[in-house]
Amino acid sequence: MKKILVANRGEIALRVMRTVKKMGIKTVAIYSDVDRKSPHVAFADEAVCIGSAPSNQSYLLGDKIIEVAKKLNVDGIHPGYGFLSENASFSEKVNKNGIIFIGPKPKAIQIMGSKLAAKEAVKAYGIPMVPGIDEAVTDVNYAKEVARKIGYPILIKASAGGGGKGMRIVYKEEDLEEQMNRAISEAESAFGDGAVFIEKYVASPRHIEIQILADNKGNTIHLFERECSIQRRHQKVVEEAPSSVLTSELRYEMGEAAVKVAKACDYRGAGTVEFLLDENKNFYFLEMNTRLQVEHPVTEMITGIDLVEQQIRIARDEKLAFNQGDVTIKGHALELRVYAEDSLNNFAPSIGILDTYKVPKGTNIRVDDGFEEGMEIPIYYDPMIAKLIVFGQSREEAIELMKQAINDYQIKGIETTLPFGKFVFNHEAFTSGDFDTHFVKKYYTSQALSAQYKQEAEIAARLALYAYLKEKQVLKTC
The missing domain is CATH 3.30.470.20 (ATP-grasp fold, B domain)
Known part of the structure; x- marks a missing residue:
């Protein structure tokens, strides 16, 4: 690869371009009109305005980004994170236009983009999963039946997307219908997909994720x-x-479980497998x-x-x-x-x-x-x-x-x-x-932060007073 377009903005665009330049590869930045003076634009060898400020009129315009890449003879497109980074359709179009998508294959993106499809893919590998059902639920009565079986509290989750959207904790049966309708509505609004599923709510979890790398030669490590x-x-x-x-x-x-998840979808490139760890140190597959x-x-x-x-070396078909x-x-x-x-x-x-x-x-x-x-x-x-x-x-x-x-x-x-x-x-x-x-939820409030500020101010004042009195004593001695 002699030239890479970074289909992103801000800190991640700049961070990717630093490595690309270090590898002796030319860089192309895209930007919206509001980002015209951003550091990633100045840092790139070439930069093209892709549209107006809203992301659906700029950074999400996959076809236009590919058009720019072809015009500038770009060899690869790095999507960063967010925007089009987990868009299987964009990845496929990039490859079909003779450009290398610096990321996994479209099929892997598609499978892992759906929490339900991801659970189905890894099921055969014996990877621990939170008790629940691995299918979309729309019928409230069936949802109640499932909830009774696995026990409250339960978690209703959107199959698509993340970031807490389309997610509801339900502690008792009388709240299930309302919370389920809310989760479906929010999922439809955020992801265009109202599919939700149910699993046991892990009360005191830690969120642990494993970084993996996989090349095209069959090597996968964490x-x-x-x-x-x-x-x-x-x-x-x-x-x-x-x-x-x-x-x-x-x-x-x-680590072994994460490698199995990657192999379950024939993964290539850099990816992350996320797990929940409960208070008894049991871990459960969450998503990839x-x-x-x-x-x-x-x-x-x-x-x-x-x-x-x-990521770039794997995309160039190099072995780890x-x-x-x-x-x-x-x-x-x-x-x-x-x-x-x-x-x-x-x-x-x-x-x-x-x-x-x-x-x-x-x-x-x-x-x-x-x-x-x-x-x-x-x-x-x-x-x-x-x-x-x-x-x-x-x-x-x-x-x-x-x-x-x-x-x-x-x-x-x-x-x-x-x-x-x-x-x-x-x-x-x-x-x-x-x-x-x-x-x-347990420890943080604005009052707690204010109290910390006050304590720091008191310590600083005492130190200043101590320094003043010490200096005054020295002057008297002189």
């Missing part, structure tokens, strides 16, 4: 796990690798994401493997240059997603101008972003500004470095999730490793 349990509204905010609760035996079992994950940097930090480079035994965990990595959201106001969107934007710098600190000082955060896209990633030789060292990096990150003009990140990394539940996906 790159260990990421802990993604700190979430708000079912969406991840803090990730780490490795998990603090997995034993080496459990890590091996989950057929793309690069937002949180992929923590895996890169602990393995030293550039996942985008591997390492096997399972060659990959080891070194140290500990943490990631905080820096969203344009108000941590003190239920994570409400905070749109505006980045009046001040200065990122932390230093050894083992990495910032993947797509903004610069003076830029406006547009309302049309995901509100993530950046990913702040740190690495330490131990988990404790990584936590301390992350707290320092958060303090050094200067953003003014909008509210962000940096204060929430500070709350998490200072909280005893997180530092002890004793937490689950309900961390926010």
Whole structure:
């Protein structure tokens, strides 16, 4: 491949292009009119305006993106994550137009894009799954029958999509009909597919995912796990690798299960298999994401493997240059997603101008972003500004470095999730490793964050007073 078009925007477009350029390959950026001055546009060798601000008039225009790629003699298209990254139809059209789609085969995307189809595909491999039914449910009476059999609470889930949409927890039978109708309606609105299914609700789960790589030569390996349990509204905010609760035996079992899931759909490229881990350390298959994950940097930090480079090499039909035994965990990595959201106001969107934007710098600190000082955060896209990633030789060292990096990150003009990140990394539940996906519900409130602010201010005032009195004493002595 001599030229790659990155069909995305912001931090992920920039992050992909850095690796592409490192490999000596030319880059093409696409952008909407509102992103005209974005860093990923300036960084690329060539850039083309694809349309107006709304994503359905720009970044989701698959046919237009392919047209641009053909006109500029592009060899491959990297979709990043979001937008068209898990669109089987787009992947197929890219390949049919003589361009390499840097990702899995359309069939794998299609199978794993449906939670029901994914469960059916992996069923024969003996992979543990949450008790429930593996078929779409529309009849309320049948749903009640299933719920009685597996026991409340239950979880109603949309077969298509994710991010917490089309998902409802039901604690008692009298609420089932209303919650089921809501889930179906939300799924239809968000994904154009109202299919929902029922499974047992795991009360105190941890969200553990396994990174896999698979080439075209029959080699599939895993790159260990990421802990993604700190979430708000079912969406991840803090990730780490490795998990603090997995034993080496459990890590091996989950890694093997993830490899089997990949083989179940003849997977190629980089992908992620997600599991729920209950309080008794039982794990259950959740879903597979057929793309690069937002949180992929923590895996890169602990393995030293550039996942985008591997995606490109696999797409070029190269064999993996390492096997399972060659990959080891070194140290500990943490990631905080820096969203344009108000941590003190239920994570409400905070749109505006980045009046001040200065990122932390230093050894083992990495910032993947797509903004610069003076830029406006547009309302049309995901509100993530950046990913702040740190690495330490131990988990404790990584936590301390992350707290320092958060303090050094200067953003003014909008509210962000940096204060929430500070709350998490200072909280005893997180530092002890004793937490689950309900961390926010259990521990976080705006009042708790305000109390932490007040405590920090008091400590700072005491330190300032101590320094003043010390200096005064020195002057008297002189």
